[in-house]
Amino acid sequence: xxxxxxxxxxxxxxxxxxxxxxxxxxxxxxxxxxxLYLWFSFIMFLVGGVLALGIRAELFQPGMQxxxxxxxxxxxxxxxxxxxxxxxxxxxVGFANWQIPMMIGAPDxxxxxxxxxxxxxxxxxxxxxxxxxxVPGGAPSAGWTIYAPLSxxxxxxxxxxxxxxxxxxxxxxxxxxxxVTTILNMRAPGMTLMKMPLFVWTWLITAYLLIAxxxxxxxxxxMLLTDRHFGTSFFNAAGGGDPVMFQHIFxxxxxxxxxxxxxxxxxxxxxxxxxxxxxPLFGYASMVYATSSIAILSFIVxxxxxxxxxxxxxxxxxxxxxxxxxxxxxxxxxxxxxxTMWKGSMTFETPMLFSVGFIFVFSMGGFTGLIxxxxxxxxxxxxxxxxxxxxxxxxxxxxxxxxxxGAYFWLPKWTGHMYNEALGKWHFWLSMIFFNxxxxxxxxxxxxxxxxxxxxxAPQFADFNMLATVGAFGFGLSQLxxxxxxxKCIKGGxxxxxxxxxxxxxxxxxxxxSPAPYHSFEEQPVVK
Amino acid sequence: MSNxxxxxxxxxxxxxxxxxxxxxxxxxxxxxxVTGSALAETAMAPARYNLQHPATKVAADIYxxxxxxxxxIVVVFVLVFSVMFYSVFAHRKSVGHKAEQFHENTTVEIVxxxxxxxxxxxMAWPATKTLLAMKDxxxxxxxxxxxxxxxxxxxxxxxxxxxxISFLSSLATPYDQIYNNEKKGEHYLLEVDNPLVVPVGKKVxxxxxxxxxxxxxxxxxxxxxxxxxxxFVRDTWFKAETEGTYRGQCAELCGKEHxxxxxxxxxxxxxxxxxxxxxxxxxMAAAADDPNKAWDLAEMKxxxxxxxxxxxVACHQANGQGVKGAFPALDGSKIVTGPxxxxxxxxxxxxxxxxxxxxxxxxxxxxxxxxxxxxxxxWGNKTGEVIQPPDIKAARK
Numbered sequence: 001x002x003x004x005x006x007x008x009x010x011x012x013x014x015x016x017x018x019x020x021x022x023x024x025x026x027x028x029x030x031x032x033x034x035x036l037y038l039w040f041s042f043i044m045f046l047v048g049g050v051l052a053l054g055i056r057a058e059l060f061q062p063g064m065q066x067x068x069x070x071x072x073x074x075x076x077x078x079x080x081x082x083x084x085x086x087x088x089x090x091x092x093v094g095f096a097n098w099q100i101p102m103m104i105g106a107p108d109x110x111x112x113x114x115x116x117x118x119x120x121x122x123x124x125x126x127x128x129x130x131x132x133x134x135v136p137g138g139a140p141s142a143g144w145t146i147y148a149p150l151s152x153x154x155x156x157x158x159x160x161x162x163x164x165x166x167x168x169x170x171x172x173x174x175x176x177x178x179x180v181t182t183i184l185n186m187r188a189p190g191m192t193l194m195k196m197p198l199f200v201w202t203w204l205i206t207a208y209l210l211i212a213x214x215x216x217x218x219x220x221x222x223m224l225l226t227d228r229h230f231g232t233s234f235f236n237a238a239g240g241g242d243p244v245m246f247q248h249i250f251x252x253x254x255x256x257x258x259x260x261x262x263x264x265x266x267x268x269x270x271x272x273x274x275x276x277x278x279x280p281l282f283g284y285a286s287m288v289y290a291t292s293s294i295a296i297l298s299f300i301v302x303x304x305x306x307x308x309x310x311x312x313x314x315x316x317x318x319x320x321x322x323x324x325x326x327x328x329x330x331x332x333x334x335x336x337x338x339x340t341m342w343k344g345s346m347t348f349e350t351p352m353l354f355s356v357g358f359i360f361v362f363s364m365g366g367f368t369g370l371i372x373x374x375x376x377x378x379x380x381x382x383x384x385x386x387x388x389x390x391x392x393x394x395x396x397x398x399x400x401x402x403x404x405x406g407a408y409f410w411l412p413k414w415t416g417h418m419y420n421e422a423l424g425k426w427h428f429w430l431s432m433i434f435f436n437x438x439x440x441x442x443x444x445x446x447x448x449x450x451x452x453x454x455x456x457x458a459p460q461f462a463d464f465n466m467l468a469t470v471g472a473f474g475f476g477l478s479q480l481x482x483x484x485x486x487x488k489c490i491k492g493g494x495x496x497x498x499x500x501x502x503x504x505x506x507x508x509x510x511x512x513x514s515p516a517p518y519h520s521f522e523e524q525p526v527v528k
Numbered sequence: 529m530s531n532x533x534x535x536x537x538x539x540x541x542x543x544x545x546x547x548x549x550x551x552x553x554x555x556x557x558x559x560x561x562v563t564g565s566a567l568a569e570t571a572m573a574p575a576r577y578n579l580q581h582p583a584t585k586v587a588a589d590i591y592x593x594x595x596x597x598x599x600x601i602v603v604v605f606v607l608v609f610s611v612m613f614y615s616v617f618a619h620r621k622s623v624g625h626k627a628e629q630f631h632e633n634t635t636v637e638i639v640x641x642x643x644x645x646x647x648x649x650x651m652a653w654p655a656t657k658t659l660l661a662m663k664d665x666x667x668x669x670x671x672x673x674x675x676x677x678x679x680x681x682x683x684x685x686x687x688x689x690x691x692x693i694s695f696l697s698s699l700a701t702p703y704d705q706i707y708n709n710e711k712k713g714e715h716y717l718l719e720v721d722n723p724l725v726v727p728v729g730k731k732v733x734x735x736x737x738x739x740x741x742x743x744x745x746x747x748x749x750x751x752x753x754x755x756x757x758x759x760f761v762r763d764t765w766f767k768a769e770t771e772g773t774y775r776g777q778c779a780e781l782c783g784k785e786h787x788x789x790x791x792x793x794x795x796x797x798x799x800x801x802x803x804x805x806x807x808x809x810x811x812m813a814a815a816a817d818d819p820n821k822a823w824d825l826a827e828m829k830x831x832x833x834x835x836x837x838x839x840x841v842a843c844h845q846a847n848g849q850g851v852k853g854a855f856p857a858l859d860g861s862k863i864v865t866g867p868x869x870x871x872x873x874x875x876x877x878x879x880x881x882x883x884x885x886x887x888x889x890x891x892x893x894x895x896x897x898x899x900x901x902x903x904x905x906x907w908g909n910k911t912g913e914v915i916q917p918p919d920i921k922a923a924r925k
Contacts, residue, residue, distance in 0.1 A: 228881060
């Protein structure tokens with residue numbers, strides 16, 4: 001670690017970092033890298049969004065309109081992969097890069113060069129992934145879960161997808177090691193673990209989850225690769241293998257992955273709510289314990305994705321009980337946020353709107369999650385649009401709304417300008433309304449029996465599908481408001497004071513000017 | 529059970545939708561909740577806001593469990609969010625509310641950990657009871673094996689009345705309806721050529737397996753969904769309480785035609801079922817081909833066209849051009865116009881790691897011979913060869 005700090009000092013002395021494009025290619029500065037991550041994720045968000053609109057356009061009416069069924073399957077698969085691995089995850093790493101050093105009073109991330117490397121792997125992976133659309137056989141079309149043996153049937157697009165996932169996994173592991181090391185070793189004097197801002201806590205736990213499960217995914221897709229090309233039979237029953245084993249391994253990664261995508265969102269909301277309620281977070285310690293419990297439980301619930309696969313009754317009961325248990329710490333979090341708001345002095349600038357919206361809509365996703373957890377009910381809704389509605393309520397209204405909340409919250413610190421409040425409010429209300437128009441009807445579709453991942457459907461599902469498509473296009477277009485708001489904020493706007501939010505009290509607001517200088521906390525602050 | 533008749537004309541519906549949307553969506557959740565099991569009594573129209581009308585005890589239990597859960601959730605939701613929204617309106621700076629600085633309260637925190645835990649226990653109890661009932665596949669009256677193929681279902685009656693009956697069940701909706709050249713029928717995408725037929729009030733055990741990739745056998749009205757996994761056998765069961773036709777779909781992504789492999793179950797009275805079994809046995813005896821018959825080209829092509837339409841057309845297309853980059857063209861193909869042994873071996877054994885199935889396990893010698901003859905003498909392919917059933921038999925080893 002000390003080597004990195006020396007190197008950093010060297011930079012300060014001479015201030016000769018390259019300019020132009022090379023500044024971004026060579027940068028080891030956590031703020032530059034954070035910016036790169038955030039722009040990368042936004043671009044992937046738009047790409048994944050366009051794919052989603054391709055899905056919704058086809059589903060506007062019964063009958064095949066635009067695509068062939070196999071291309072439709074590629075659209076759903078790539079939408080999932082791009083949003084999960086290219087959109088949500090890198091966005092949170094972007095927040096981690098910008099915020100963790102500033103919030104713990106550290107000058108930079110612990111491994112500055114590795115930080116650069118872990119970002120620059122991502123565009124490579126993204127290019128591989130998107131290039132799969134242009135190879136014979138097209139992009140992977142086995143669903144984002146790439147279940148074997150369907151995924152062994154695919155063309156070379158699947159191999160590109162596998163390599164892309166490997167690379168993104170490596171990037172995530174490097175990023176996580178960096179985050180863990182930074183948090184554990186570089187906190188300002190006086191900042192004990194139990195004094196860390198909650199966003200830092202949630203990322204510390206998330207980083208451990210990533211280190212634990214990304215290698216598991218890598219193992220699964222490596223076995224898939226050797227099944228495809230080197231004659232192994234890990235997942236081929238005819239060769240003595242077991243197709244279900246892929247699902248167990250995948251979901252042992254996949255379920256913690258779900259929490260990887262939501263814990264940092266909890267962290268952001270836990271910074272924003274107290275700031276705009278002008279009141280300390282209610283139950284800081286219990287928030288930390290709740291987050292840890294969710295992380296630990298996430299390792300013992302994976303087979304709830306597989307209730308209809310068939311497993312012993314005792315197994316089903318175990319996974320049902322364990323899953324239902326997650327509602328307890330999640331409930332504690334929601335209660336804590338509401339209690340933080342209670343008797344505060346609230347104002348509703350855009351970050352607060354997105355955070356309150358998050359609590360409201362994410363909770364609906366949490367409740368439908370509880371419905372899915374009840375195994376007998378899950379038999380009816382597994383692999384239907386109900387599940388699609390459920391995970392979009394937690395991933396869009398959950399993770400994405402928290403990302404927007406955090407972006408508006410910290411934009412003044414990042415750019416030195418205030419964002420346009422009117423645009424922000426438009427963005428929130430349009431997103432909120434169109435999100436619900438898109439995804440709420442999907443609950444009904446799923447209950448009434450519409451399977452997911454189908455390019456065409458029976459006429460009784462027509463009305464709600466049309467409604468969902470209208471909502472999806474509205475939601476997609478609303479995100480351009482965000483782009484305009486961010487660009488305007490970067491270019492100019494009202495000058496931001498060091499702390500534009502009355503109730504914000506973490507180090508980046510109390511100790512640093514806006515915009516935060518390129519090198520901050522060269523001398524560590526002391527936390528009392 | 530009649531499906532809603534929905535006009536294909538979307539423009540008119542779009543206009544109606546946009547005006548009625550908001551109130552519809554708002555009314556929807558309430559309808560779903562309030563109706564509860566009252567809906568179950570009266571609903572014969574397809575479900576719109578809730579689970580389908582249950583036709584078995586298990587499905588009814590699931591329905592009630594879901595209704596119970598929804599009520600619990602609605603109560604908790606309303607409680608928590610009335611507190612939050614009260615706070616949002618009352619404790620804002622603009623109305624002059626001053627922030628208090630309290631935080632942490634062990635009693636409150638213990639209470640809101642314990643109470644949800646107790647509610648969850650209350651939910652787990654009925655869920656466990658229903659699950660145990662669902663998993664009990666013992667003492668079945670009839671056992672049927674459902675095999676998932678890309679992209680159709682195969683049914684074999686293994687035990688009980690109808691033992692020995694065996695047939696394939698594929699989508700009956702014509703491609704012209706799917707590609708919007710024809711008005712869509714009443715049971716668009718939910719109709720098959722040969723439905724599964726079972727007697728009412730008998731316990732039917734369904735063994736699921738698959739030939740190629742994972743499928744899932746799902747009939748919502750029965751509360752049954754079971755993955756069909758290649759190389760493995762899983763089981764589930766249902767006992768239909770009322771006669772009628774019940775429709776479901778494959779519920780596990782299984783490739784390009786995943787959305788086009790429905791499941792239809794006809795539940796008949798005991799007498800009608802016995803008659804159906806008799807019919808099937810006669811038909812099977814009549815349909816058995818004379819293995820020594822020598823077929824001429826026209827006969828074989830005519831039969832082959834049907835086999836091709838049921839098994840091959842999804843990938844290789846009606847015009848034999850396939851789909852570029854994904855599924856090879858047969859028109860002008862070296863394999864189809866080359867030595868017949870190569871093509872026969874390919875059709876019998878399939879091609880590993882592709883969607884090309886080993887049809888030797890699914891189709892009779894005559895059907896395979898017919899399909900191959902058809903491909904070798906259609907479009908631009910003019911080999912003039914007639915493949916005879918003994919050719920196929922000889923190639924099977």
